[in-house]
Every structure is written in structure tokens, then in C-alpha cells.
Amino acid sequence: MAHVHTGPETRLPAFGGEFQPGLYRSVETRKFANPAPLGLSAFALTTFVLSAVNLNTRGVTVPNIVVPLALGYGGLVQLLAGMWEMAVGNTFGATALSSYGGFWIAYGILLTPNWNILGEGGPYEDPAMGQSALAFFLTGWFIFTTIMLLCTLRSTIMFFMLFFTLDLCFLMLACGTYATSSGAMETSHTLHMAGGGFGMLAAFLAWYNAFAGIADSSNSFFLIPVFHFPWSEKGRENRINTKSERNQA
Template sequence: MTQQPTTHSARAADGHGQAADGNEFTFWREHTQITLSPVAAPSILGLYGLAAATFIVAANLAGWYGNEATPVVLAPFVFTFGGIAQFLAGMWAYRARDALATGVHGAWGSFWIAYGLYYFFVAFGVLPGFTESPIAAGGFGFWFIALAAITWVGSVAAAVENLAVSAVLLTLAAGATLLAIGLLGEFSGLQTAAGWVLVASAVLAWYTASAMVLEATFKRVVLPMGKRAAEPNKPGEEPKRTIQYQVGEPGVKAGQ
């Protein structure tokens, strides 16, 4: 019987993800085949959708423009750009294995879809607007309790990686909290204050998304975002290409 030659792969693997020389990195270099399907950073679309929808709704809440019928006019834009686009960004973030972006964009995208649908019903007289009905206002208040709870956690998680994103979520959570209290307690002053805080969050979201766009196109940092750890943050610095052997995916970077 002719003995088949032992392949390098058979010699290198010991059944525990280690090379014959005990070096895990050597094992992954010699036994990993990668097929990449890269996507642009989903949070660019997600943050722009959040910024636009939050700004136009919050400016109305702050009393900058409009009347009781204005939310009905805003509903289609909020439903599509704030809702569908941001929800899709959350699903693409899921593909990029970005847990934070998946949770935040998924939650707020779903909310904006629900907001748009709600005001479609208001437009057709099926449901009362929250400015017209204390019951509707109370229901809306509980919506914002749920959103605030999710967003506060997101702001803490984001502080580990990116201070700009953390600032977006911090102001977003604060605005949602104020709005929940204002709606449930029928405090019009708190609702107005919430509008101002949410406008600030929208501006921060626009800044952060713009910083991501400029970094992606110029291939270097243009607007700092307060990135943590070893990520470049000063204008002019080039992004680093992290090789993630530690999770068994050399050449692949999780997140955005």
C-alpha cells in the first residue's frame, strides 16, 4: 500500500485551532480563506436619516414653525427617510456586525416608521393627534420611555468607541426622556425643551455622518469624532487597517 503524503494543513492543525509550532496566527494564515463582500458604513445613512427626521420634528416641537396640522405634512418624509432608510441602515449594520448601530438604527428607524403610519391615520381622521388628545399624548409618552431606555444604553456603549456618536445618543436620549415626561405629565414647557435638545442631537448626528463621509472619500480624518483606542482621530491621519486574528478573521474588521 502506498502511503499518501501528509499535507501541510494536516501537519499544522492540532484540532484546537493551533499550528504545529503553537502559533495561533500561523494557523489562521495557513488555513483561512476569505471572501469579502464590503459595504459602506451603514451609519452614514442611518445618522443622516436620524438627523433629518429628528430636526424637522424637533423644530416643530420647539415652536420654530408650523401648527397642529404640520406633523401630518411631515409624516411622509419621516416615514421614508427617518424610518425606512434608517431601519435599512440598521439591517446593513447587522451585516457589518456593529451591535450598537444595529440596535440604535433599528429602534429609531422602527419608531419613525410607526410615527409616519400614526400620522397617516391622523390625516384620515382614524386617530387623534397627540396635541388633541391626552390619551394619545400618554401613549406617545410611553413610546419615548422605551426609546429613551434603549438610547441611554447606546450612549454609554458608544463612549467606548466614538465620542461623537456618544454625544448624538446622549442628547437623543435626554430629549426622548424630557419628551416622555412632558407628554405623560402634560407639561408643554418640557415638550418645548425636549424639542431644543433633540435639535441639538440632530445637528450632532449631521456632523458625525458628515465626518464619516469625508473620511471615506478623502481617505483620512477631516473632522474629528473623538475615536477611542488606536483609531485615528486628528485631521490628516489615515484610518488603520486592523487585522483581526483574535476572532479568527484575519483581514476582516468588524463594525464600521
């Protein structure tokens, strides 16, 4: 019980729709709306489209359709949402949304034909070297996502699962790209399909958390649960309230 919050800071119960698992400024006096659903929605749609390509849905295997989404919605809009998270005092949300916004902008540039970063005649004369370089890029994002994942362990199940599936997505795609650079094409195909599957799950979990942050009694006939971990702030609060109700009964 030594770590139970007893200080004067206001806290928002861990909630995926707020994109913040820990300390947070009071929502009653802030002048900004909650920017998390916007960033989550931008991330979700762009990830959904890329994951559909990674899964070879309807025979589509070329990912360049992602470029406009990566630069505009998943990139610019999510980056703006991250900056607005900074304005409302949410360090986790600002770091995550801004970083993934930067990821999509970088990935959009990577796929832009005029830049020709990985194509024929580009800086990587050896295609295997280009694939290894891309694998380094994806490995770095796997490491970053793992750090973000560790910061969700005291939040909600739906919030944790978003980062867990995204982490596995980056891991599968990185390993698949390493396999491509080594010439193991069958293994590469399997790993990229797995990455597409985990990416699709991450996209729908991002939409789920976005809806949780948008929906309230003024605009929706129902609210969706986010399932607080029993060791989270809200989980402890629920246990205390349940115990008090039983004692009163």
C-alpha cells in the same frame, strides 16, 4: 491593563462615522460600503424637522409634515441602513439604526390621519388617556436610548453626545406628554420646547458623525475631529504613541 485587547480580532478605532464603539470586522476585506452615514443622515433630517415643529419654529405646531419623512427617509431608509450594518457585522449599528428606523415608521403611523390613533373618535375616548399612552411610547424609547448611550462610553465624544442629547430629547418629550395628560399645560409646553432643543442638537450631531464617516482625503479638503475618549481603544493608542515620540525626542 487586564482588559487591553491582546486577541487576534481586528478592531476599528472607535469612530462615530462607523456607528460602532467596540469590536468590528476589518474594513479592508468587506464588500459593503459603510452604511452608517446613510442611517445617520436619515435620522438627522427627520429629527431636525420634528424638532423644528416642537420648537414652534415660524409658528408651526402641527407635526404631520414629518409623516412622509418618518415613513420614507427616517423610517425605511434608516431601517435598510441598519440591515446593511448587520451584513457588515456591526451589531451596535444594526440594532440602533434598525430600531430608530422602526421608531420613525411607528411615529409616522401614529401621525397618519387615516389611522386616527390619538384623534377624536379614535380608540382613546379620554384625551388624557391617549396622552398617557403616548408618554408610555416615548418612555420606552428613552429607556432604549439609555442602553445605547451606555454602549458609547468607550467611543468618541461626538458619538456619545449624539446619544446623550437624543436621550434627553426623549426624556423631555415623555415628561412633557405626562404633563399634558395631567393638565399641566404650561409645564408641558416648556418640556416640549426643551425636547425640541435637545432634538435639534441630536440632529446636528448625527449630521456631524455622518460627515465624519463620509469625508476622507479623496473627497474633502478637510477632516473633522471626533475626539476620542482617553479611556477608549484609540485614546490609549494615542497616549502610547505620544509617550513613544517623547521618549525618542
